[in-house]
Amino acid sequence: MTEQTTLLDQERWEGIYKLMEHPSMLTPDCTEEPEKLKTFLHSMKILVIGAGGLGCEVLKDLALSGFTDIHVIDLDTIDISNLNRQFLFTEKDTGRPKAEVAAEFVNKRVEGCHVTPYVGNIKDKPITFYHQFDMVISGLDSVDARRWMNATLVDIARDGQIIPFIDGGSEGFSGQVRVILPTVNACYECGMILIPPPVTFPMCTIASNPRVPEHCVEWSLLEFPKAHDGRKPDGDKEEDVLWCLKCASERAEKYKIEGVDFKLTLGVIKHVIPAIASTNSIIAAMCVNEAMKIAMNALSLDNYCQYSGAEQPYTNTFEFSKNETCLVCADISxxxxxxxxxxxxxxxxxxxxxxxxxxxxxxxxxxxxxxxxxxxxxxxxxxxxxxxxxxxxxxxxxxxxxxxxxxxxxxxxxxxxxxxx
The missing domain is CATH 3.10.290.20 (Ubiquitin-like 2 activating enzyme e1b. Chain:  B, domain 3)
Incomplete structure (x- = not known):
């Protein structure tokens, strides 16, 4: 820890240091000297996956909690529709990579913290890329990407390096956080049986007997390539969404179905569940709280926390047991x-x-x-x-x-x- 960093620490992270210097319920098994914990906190190399609604909150919380070596990877660019919840971006950033803009914002705002951006798909990085990190925090909106990242970290753990995987997710007013210690406790794949497969509609229903507005939008998605030289609709292009909306509305009118509007059409095209900024903030805070526990050698979440805010703020914490027949971590046929x-x-x-x-x-x-x-x-x-x-x-x-x-x-x-x- 440099002298400059130490001076910054005393002013900016004084509240964080109090947690390290005074024994409490947060650190019942901590035997490390406070100075060693401070050094570990500032030197931990953390990878944040995703710089969207949840990722922006995670980056902000990490930077303001004393983590100074942060890396973020995201393949998306900023769209005007992101700005209501992804507060690290402004209208002038539209079209730029999310990871780069998020890193620039945090680096400029929080002195002593450095965020390194990567633009691209996590699957395009070699496994050696992930070996360098002490912790991975996921702000992904894809089950497939989570499964891939989980399997990668389990693979690394089998080589003797356990990288904690903190997975956060939000859906409307609900969310969850889990702390995965690959090969030690239940991995993400252990709970796949509880995740319902993506909703699909039978082709015969869409074509001849639509009953709900989603059927009409799905019909428009089938018709779109026929009118656009085989190209699929792009949910980030307003003209594509409007074309599908017009087609779906005509279909709905024919079968006397109500409820087709722009929001529904966009949601079906992009498979979007509305994001709530306050939910992202709560889930991100939980994720970074667990990162702090790991950095301080404290007892972390064991190992799943479900947040339900639809009716009232409520969290339920429980241990998710390992699946002895898990495809990824059980290592059996x-x-x-x-x-x-x-x-x-x-x-x-x-x-x-x-x-x-x-x-x-x-x-x-x-x-x-x-x-x-x-x-x-x-x-x-x-x-x-x-x-x-x-x-x-x-x-x-x-x-x-x-x-x-x-x-x-x-x-x-x-x-x-x-x-x-």
């Missing part, structure tokens, strides 16, 4: 059972639709690395319609990879045949 004469496509369907797996685009190999199905390998596509009994024997352990897993990670899937009846 998963088993499924199918009929011997079932088409191989049935296994693909189970991997995509079963709440325990929720995969996106699995590729499957036989023992020895023989490809059974790979999207990029056209000669394997015929296997989807073949009976599984013609492809392998009962009890065969298949290797399954998917975009939700980091590169090099796979699921060992043992397939057993049920008896014909």
């Amino acid at each position: 998963s088993e499924i059972e199918v009929r011997k004469d079932a088409q191989f496509d049935e296994i693909m369907t189970k991997l995509k639709e079963n709440p325990e797996y929720q995969m996106k685009n699995p590729s499957i190999q036989l023992p020895g690395g023989i490809p059974l199905y790979m999207r990029a390998l056209a000669q394997t596509h015929d296997n989807l319609q073949k009976p599984v009994g013609d492809l392998f024997e009962s009890g065969t352990e298949l290797a399954v990879t998917d975009p939700v897993f980091p590169q090099g990670m796979f699921l060992r899937l043992k397939v057993k045949f049920s008896n014909d009846e």
Whole structure:
């Protein structure tokens, strides 16, 4: 710790230091000297994933809590619709990368704190990139991205480096925070069975029997490519949203359905749940509070906190137990059972639709690395319609990879045949 930093600390983080210098319920097992804790606090290298509504709050809280080596990664650019809740941005920043603008704002505002921005997708970074951090705080709005980050940190933990993963999320007036110590307690994947798969509507319902306004908007999304040379609608382009709104409104009028408006149309296109600024602020504060506990060698959340503010501010904290059959951290084979004469496509369907797996685009190999199905390998596509009994024997352990897993990670899937009846 430099002399300049020490002088800044005494003025800016005096309140934080009091927590370190005086024994309290916050640090019942702390045996470190206060000066060592201060040094650790200021030297911790923290990665914040996402600079959106939650990420902006997390960055602000970290910077004002004494963390001085902060890194942030985000692939999005600033849109005018972000400004009501992402307070690190202004109208003049529209179109610029969120990570860069957020870093510039905090670096200018909080002397002694340095935020390093990265513009891009977390999946594009090599695993060595994540080895450098002491802690990761997630402000993601994607289940897939969370699963990937969780699996990556579990993979790193198996090499002997445990990087705490603090995951925050908000949906309207509700939110949650969990503290994941990879391979030690329940990981994100352990709770996948409690996360419902994305809502989809049957094509026949959308096409011939729409009943709710969402069906009408989904119809407009199917019609959009036909009128725009195969291009999909972009929720960040107002003209695309307006086109879909007009199409959906005409559809709704035909079937006497009410409720189609701009907000609903935009929400369906972008799969958006309205963000509440106050919820983001509360969840971010919880995340940074847990980061402070870890930095101070105190007892952190064990390990899940649910916030419900729809009717009244309420939090429920509980321990989420490890799933002994978790696809990521249990390191065991998963088993499924199918009929011997079932088409191989049935296994693909189970991997995509079963709440325990929720995969996106699995590729499957036989023992020895023989490809059974790979999207990029056209000669394997015929296997989807073949009976599984013609492809392998009962009890065969298949290797399954998917975009939700980091590169090099796979699921060992043992397939057993049920008896014909």
